[in-house]
Amino acid sequence: MLLFLVIFDSVIADDVSLLMVLVDTNPFFWSTTNNALSFSKFLSHVLAFLNSTLLLNQLNQVVVIATGFNSCDYVYDSSSNSVAPNQRTERLLQKLEEFVIKDEQLSKEESADGIGSSLLSGSLSMALCYIQRVFRSGPLHPQPRILCLHGSPDGPQQYVAIMNAIFSAQRSMVPIDSCVIGAQHSAFLQQASYITGGVYLKPQQLDGLFQYLATVFATDLHSRNFLQLPKPVGVDFRASCFCHKNTIDMGYICSVCLSIFCKHHKKCSTCGSVFGQAQTNAPSTSKQKRKSPDT
Amino acid sequence: MPQVKIIAKNFMDMVASLPAMKLDKLYENAFICESVLRSLPPLAKKYVLQMLYIDVPVSAKLLEVWVLADGFSKHKVAIDRLIQLRVLTETVDRKKETTYRLSSTFQINVQKHIVHGGVLPREPMPSNITVRLPSLDDLEAYATEQWESFLLHLISSSQAERATNFSSSMMKIFQRGLLSQRDKETPRLTESGFQFLLMDTNAQLWYIIREYITNSEERGVDPADLISFLLELSFHVTGEAYNSKTLTDFQRNAIKDLEDLGLVKLQQGRKESWFIPTKLVTNLSISLSDSSSRKQGFVVVETNFRIYAYSSSKLHCEILRLFSRIEYQLPNLIVGAITKESLYNAFENGITAEQIISFLQQNAHPRVAERIPCVTENVTDQIRLWESDLNRVEMTPAHLCDEFPSRDVFEAACDFAREYSAMLWEDSKQMRLVVKSEILVHMREFLRSQK
Numbered sequence: 029m030l031l032f033l034v035i036f037d038s039v040i041a042d043d044v045s046l047l048m049v050l051v052d053t054n055p056f057f058w059s060t061t062n063n064a065l066s067f068s069k070f071l072s073h074v075l076a077f078l079n080s081t082l083l084l085n086q087l088n089q090v091v092v093i094a095t096g097f098n099s100c101d102y103v104y105d106s107s108s109n110s111v112a113p114n115q116r117t118e119r120l121l122q123k124l125e126e127f128v129i130k131d132e133q134l135s136k137e138e139s140a141d142g143i144g145s146s147l148l149s150g151s152l153s154m155a156l157c158y159i160q161r162v163f164r165s166g167p168l169h170p171q172p173r174i175l176c177l178h179g180s181p182d183g184p185q186q187y188v189a190i191m192n193a194i195f196s197a198q199r200s201m202v203p204i205d206s207c208v209i210g211a212q213h214s215a216f217l218q219q220a221s222y223i224t225g226g227v228y229l230k231p232q233q234l235d236g237l238f239q240y241l242a243t244v245f246a247t248d249l250h251s252r253n254f255l256q257l258p259k260p261v262g263v264d265f266r267a268s269c270f271c272h273k274n275t276i277d278m279g280y281i282c283s284v285c286l287s288i289f290c291k292h293h294k295k296c297s298t299c300g301s302v303f304g305q306a307q308t309n310a311p312s313t314s315k316q317k318r319k320s321p322d323t
Numbered sequence: 324m325p326q327v328k329i330i331a332k333n334f335m336d337m338v339a340s341l342p343a344m345k346l347d348k349l350y351e352n353a354f355i356c357e358s359v360l361r362s363l364p365p366l367a368k369k370y371v372l373q374m375l376y377i378d379v380p381v382s383a384k385l386l387e388v389w390v391l392a393d394g395f396s397k398h399k400v401a402i403d404r405l406i407q408l409r410v411l412t413e414t415v416d417r418k419k420e421t422t423y424r425l426s427s428t429f430q431i432n433v434q435k436h437i438v439h440g441g442v443l444p445r446e447p448m449p450s451n452i453t454v455r456l457p458s459l460d461d462l463e464a465y466a467t468e469q470w471e472s473f474l475l476h477l478i479s480s481s482q483a484e485r486a487t488n489f490s491s492s493m494m495k496i497f498q499r500g501l502l503s504q505r506d507k508e509t510p511r512l513t514e515s516g517f518q519f520l521l522m523d524t525n526a527q528l529w530y531i532i533r534e535y536i537t538n539s540e541e542r543g544v545d546p547a548d549l550i551s552f553l554l555e556l557s558f559h560v561t562g563e564a565y566n567s568k569t570l571t572d573f574q575r576n577a578i579k580d581l582e583d584l585g586l587v588k589l590q591q592g593r594k595e596s597w598f599i600p601t602k603l604v605t606n607l608s609i610s611l612s613d614s615s616s617r618k619q620g621f622v623v624v625e626t627n628f629r630i631y632a633y634s635s636s637k638l639h640c641e642i643l644r645l646f647s648r649i650e651y652q653l654p655n656l657i658v659g660a661i662t663k664e665s666l667y668n669a670f671e672n673g674i675t676a677e678q679i680i681s682f683l684q685q686n687a688h689p690r691v692a693e694r695i696p697c698v699t700e701n702v703t704d705q706i707r708l709w710e711s712d713l714n715r716v717e718m719t720p721a722h723l724c725d726e727f728p729s730r731d732v733f734e735a736a737c738d739f740a741r742e743y744s745a746m747l748w749e750d751s752k753q754m755r756l757v758v759k760s761e762i763l764v765h766m767r768e769f770l771r772s773q774k
Contacts, residue, residue, distance in 0.1 A: 043365035079437045080375075084368045085361055116440045242372045251365045254394020 043248040044087040046162060046170040048155040049078065049177065051103070053094045053128055054146035057180040057210065065209060065234040071124075073237040074177065075117050080242060082106055082116075089170055091158060093151045094124060095178070096131035097144055100151040102158075103127055145183025148176070148216065152193040152204075159202055171249045173203050173226070176217055179210035184275050187216075187268035194220045203227075205245050209234060215264035215275070222263045229258050270297060335362040337533060338550060339407045345547045346409050347428065354444060356432040358554045359408060366394075367401035371410065371425065375433060380414065380422035444555050447563035448597055455590075456599065459562050462588060466601035469585030470524065471638040477501070478516065478641070493580075496538050497531060517674045520642050521682045525606060531584065532607075544573060552577060556586070556600060557607040564590070564597040620686040624661075626699045632657040633688060645669055646679050661702065666709050676710035721747055722763050724770075725755040732773050739769050 051074065058067045078090050092104040104120040152174070159172040174197065197204055203226035206217035213230060221228035231240045244257060266277045269290035280289040285299040295302050338346070338359065349355045360371060374381055383402075390398045402423070405411040411423045436442075457465065477497055501516035519527060532553065539546050552574050559565060567575065567589070578598055581587050586604040590597055621639065623631040630647055632639055635655050643649060646669035647659040669679065680703050687697040696703070727733040733754045740746040745759040758766060 043368070076437045079440050080372055083357060083360065083433070083436055083441070084372070114440050114442050239373075239376060242375065246372050247369055248365055251369055251397075254366060254391055254397045255369075255389050256391055257389075 043250045044085055044170040045081075045248045046089045046091070046159070046172040047081055048158065048172065048174045049074070049090065049092045050095050050100075050148070050151045050155060050174065051092060051124075052146050052176075052178045052180055052209075053124070053131065054097050054144065054180040055128070055132065056097065056144050057146070065237065069235070070177075070209065070237065071121070073241065075120070076238050077241040077246070078104075078120075079116070081246060084246070084248075087170060091155070092120065093154055094127045094131075095146045095148055095151040096127065097146055098134040099127075099131050100147050100154060101127050101130075102154070144180070145186065146178075146180040147186070148178065148180075148183070149186040149189035149193060152176075152190060152197075152220075156193060156196055156200070156202070159200065163200065173205060173249060175245055176204060176206045176220070178206060178208055178214060178217060181210065181212060182214050182216045182275075184268035184273040187273065188270065190216050190220070194223050197224045203249070205229075207231065207237075207240065207245060209237070213264065215266060218260060218263045219265060222260060227257050228260045228263075335359065335408070337536065341547060341550075343409060347426070349547055349551055350409075350426060350428045350432065352551050352555070353432045353436060353442070354555045354558050355551055356429050357436060357441070358557065359410065359429075360433060363408075363410075364397070364401050364404060366397050367405050370401060370405065371433070374423070374425050375430060375437070377425075380424045383421035383423065386423070441558075443560070444558050445565045445569055447560065448566050448595070456562070456564055457588065462562055462599065462601050465588055466585040466603045467636075469583065470528070470603065471636055473584055474520075474527070474638055475641070478520070493538075497534055499534075513673070515673075517645060517669075517672050518678060520645065521674070521678050523685060524603070528584070528603060528607070535580070544577070548573060549577060553604075553607060556581075556604050559600040559605065561600055561602050561605045564599050567596045567598055570598075620688050620692055622683055622686045623688045623691050624683055624698050624702055626701055628661045628702060628705070630657075630659045630661060631688075632659070642682075645672070646674060661706070663709055666706060667713070670710055670713055676706045679706055719747065720760040721757050722760050722766075723755060723757050724766070725753070727754045730754065732770070735773060736766070736770060739766065 053067075078092070081090055082088055088106075090104070090106045091102065094101055094103045103123045104116075106116075155174050159174075162169045162172060194204065197220070202224065204217075204220040204224045205226040206214065206221050206228045208214050208217060208228075208230040218228050220226070227244055229240065229244055231237060247255060247257065266275050267279075267288050268275050269279055270287045271289050271291065271293065274290050276288070276290050280292055281287070282289070282296040282299065282301060282303075284301040285296060287296055287298040289297075293303065338349070338355075341349070350359075360368060363371070370386065386402075387398065402411070405423075406413055410426055410429055412426065413421060413423055415421050477494070478501070501513060501519055519530060522530070536546050536549050536553075539549050567578075570578065578587055578589070581604070582589050582598075584603070585601060586607075588599045588601060590599065621633045622643075623633075625631070630643065632643055633656055634640075640649060640652065640657050643657060643659055646665055647661045648665045649657060649659040651658050666676075666679075670676075680698060683698045683703075684696075691697050724736065727736065733751070733756070737746065737749055737751075737756055740756065740758045740762070743762045743765065745762040746756065747759060748757040750756070
């Protein structure tokens with residue numbers, strides 16, 4: 029009797045992933061001289077990482093979104109078959125250059141002082157839109173995750189838009205990984221990774237960025253169930269107020285729509301509820317966060 | 324009776340079973356490194372990537388720190404696989420510390436890939452030479468047609484309309500185990516043959532390719548060469564034309580066989596000849612689990628046990644005929660019914676209810692595939708019930724022991740049988756007992772010692 033050798037592929041490898049990479053191209057950040065990492069070096073690390081992701085599984089998909097100062101745009105999408113694998117990098121760099129020039133033209137009118145923040149809220153939303161489209165494409169789609177390679181400081185004026193993007197990612201179970209390459213921690217990204225269950229990491233040695241990317245951020249969602257990835261030491265939960273976009277840890281909250289204000293207002297600017305008089309005479313002023321709407 | 328199963332083995336198991344020398348040599352080919360890497364379990368892929376730029380041996384402890392408690396078995400599987408494929412070499416030093424090291428050729432090849440991006444194995448021919456290239460749809464239709472005619476040829480040579488390039492001896496090798504032929508009767512499908520037909524295309528393809536490769540030595544072809552050629556082919560772009568001149572003699576021979584399987588299409592121009600890889604070959608390096616579910620189905624099963632199969636393929640009709648009664652056939656539709664008789668027929672041939680159900684589920688028409696469950700429960704339940712109907716009587720080979728010399732010996736024998744949980748029946752009045760035949764030898768010895 030013939031006996032066939034039976035070896036089933038016992039590990040059902042469902043590690044097909046869709047990686048959305050948000051690359052910070054803010055010229056004000058990259059021009060700061062104290063950067064340990066130049067933009068070209070940074071790009072070579074990232075390109076190697078993209079290549080390695082595409083190498084790991086032929087169904088893997090990578091989409092790169094450039095986060096500029098004034099705009100953001102799709103720079104590369106591996107699912108569009110027009111690009112041969114050996115021309116991948118050329119094509120990406122070319123598109124990136126076009127993007128940076130266009131982004132620069134947009135900013136000429138305004139004069140920025142210091143390092144401005146880049147448009148993270150825009151690129152996060154674009155990534156989420158793309159993911160939604162993939163979700164609707166059919167029952168078999170790769171598992172999406174977002175990786176923010178971010179260096180610019182947080183822009184408090186984007187607080188609401190970013191938080192909305194984060195909650196939308198949380199709802200659709202898309203983890204946001206953040207790799208902070210700037211000098212300071214980013215409170216936005218800390219919250220984003222914390223809320224969506226992603227990994228937040230600020231590499232100590234930026235010249236070994238690829239090793240960080242390959243060790244931590246290349247881990248697909250399937251393998252994350254079995255591995256211990258870096259956990260955040262602390263998360264900065266501070267919010268920005270809606271009126272002056274300041275980062276505050278104490279303030280006034282509209283009891284109807286939960287909008288945050290640093291000062292007392294007569295009327296909520298978001299939902300229009302009319303507030304009563306603030307009680308200024310109480311000694312424990314720190315507990316004066318509550319407001320009652322005057323109906 | 325040994326259980327006969329036929330499941331397409333992963334290609335990489337075959338690669339792993341090559342001798343170490345050959346395997347190391349294979350890694351000099353970048354495409355093999357790439358496809359080996361892709362075939363690894365997810366965790367193993369990550370380890371390779373993690374160790375890619377580390378030139379010193381990495382201690383096992385360093386890797387284990389990352390693993391959560393319930394992921395340890397996965398970690399073990401990943402590491403074992405890497406060592407089996409000789410991607411990692413394990414060394415245990417004097418202090419009993421285990422360290423791993425990536426195979427250097429493998430490491431260099433993957434590093435190159437990561438820096439330069441993938442490269443194409445061959446440059447496609449310019450389009451001004453290659454006229455009348457088939458469109459992607461045509462190519463896929465061609466591939467399916469080739470493959471199905473090969474399958475038809477395989478299961479019943481009389482039904483095939485076209486002769487294949489494969490010699491009859493080669494065909495015999497493929498048929499070995501799938502068909503059984505007694506004397507001069509027409510060949511009959513064996514149980515494994517039925518199971519083979521119910522597998523999805525990629526799994527079937529692997530089975531054939533595996534037979535083809537294991538048999539290659541007899542034809543004077545080195546299996547390692549064949550493996551590397553097949554893997555290289557799988558990195559070509561579907562639908563592009565590649566010059567046949569770039570092939571070696573052995574490859575040119577092999578590619579003719581591959582055309583019969585629908586893996587490539589050969590075309591002849593005025594001066595040049597070229598081959599066009601089809602989807603079947605570019606999917607080769609995808610592991611089985613990925614591809615099985617990514618195919619459009621065609622079967623709709625209704626609650627009244629009727630099957631509608633939107634297909635014009637003769638092969639599909641033959642497969643459905645294995646377990647259902649085909650009622651009529653329209654140009655693009657096969658209508659049948661699952662009946663008790665048709666199923667009993669299938670069970671007799673060794674097909675299990677689970678196989679039928681999984682076939683129906685895997686090939687469900689997109690319209691019903693969205694629904695959960697995609698095959699109605701009353702049908703699946705009934706199929707299972709009919710199968711269990713046949714298993715109402717369980718046969719156990721047994722032996723009857725009687726004429727015991729004394730009651731003590733009888734009791735001792737009963738206890739002995741119970742100890743082995745081989746006691747089937749006892750009659751203490753007449754001192755008779757029935758035991759499973761597998762312990763008969765022990766029983767004899769035991770009774771002898773009692774005397």
